């Protein structure tokens with residue numbers, strides 16, 4: 001049977017979808033890749049916070065699943081909104097890459113701890129974390145796909161670029177990495193480093209089970225359920241500077257989640273652990289960490305972000 005895969009047309013998205021296709025082929029499926037443009041690709045001149053983050057990289061792919069034109073949609077897990085249409089289902093999460101944010105520069109002697117440096121990023125979370133942990137650095141908007149951002153770096157629009165290691169590795173830009181930022185401070189966005197595979201909820205149950213068996217990484221899946229429950233409770237999209245990283249150690253699931261104000265001054269974080277045996281337990285951990293963050297000052301941070309945006 002030929003499985004049709006919906007994907008964005010960016011080089012990173014195509015790399016990820018070819019990776020999914022290869023796993024499916026190993027399991028005996030034929031595949032066809034169906035690239036499409038999303039709003040997030042079309043709108044390059046405004047920051048994601050301004051165009052609204054709800055599904056800008058996923059909606060067109062989801063519509064193709066809903067029409068029955070494709071069987072699976074392949075996304076960066078980070079780009080998938082915290083609640084998806086009830087007719088759709090997140091079937092599988094592929095094994096996660098190293099989750100860190102990294103700093104790239106063409107200058108081999110680039111030093112982060114230096115006054116006046118300009119760091120390119122398009123993420124409100126990274127901007128806020130940089131303001132908190134590297135207050136001497138300035139940030140500049142760096143929208144566009146990875147190739148566009150690298151070109152802006154090469155043109156000298158900023159001294160360095162802050163990106164997810166996962167995308168940098170997949171695109172072969174590791175030789176430009178000057179710093180790997182610690183996940184204790186630069187806690188990544190929900191889902192960073194994993195690829196999510198979505199399907200229609202009414203896809204044939206037997207086919208679903210075979211596709212899931214070929215693609216899903218259960219430990220990553222458990223972590224992502226906790227992180228996504230956190231994000232859902234936080235009511236954020238990728239433009240709210242929340243962060244969440246779940247890790248599994250033996251049978252224990254650990255979730256580090258929090259929220260940071262745009263200025264980087266207000267900061268609430270929470271770490272809790274739970275038994276990782278069930279999906280319900282993983283989700284409950286995400287809700288508990290988010291509730292604690294909201295109760296300990298997160299609500300005020302969210303209110304001030306909303307006020308700031310008008």
Ligand SMILES: NCc1[nH]cc(CCC(=O)O)c1CC(=O)O
Nearest residue numbers: 076078163164166167192193194
């Ligand atoms: N929204 C952009 C986006 N979505 C996924 C990745 C990288 C790959 C990943 O985190 O899985 C990136 C680029 C970045 O954040 O540097």
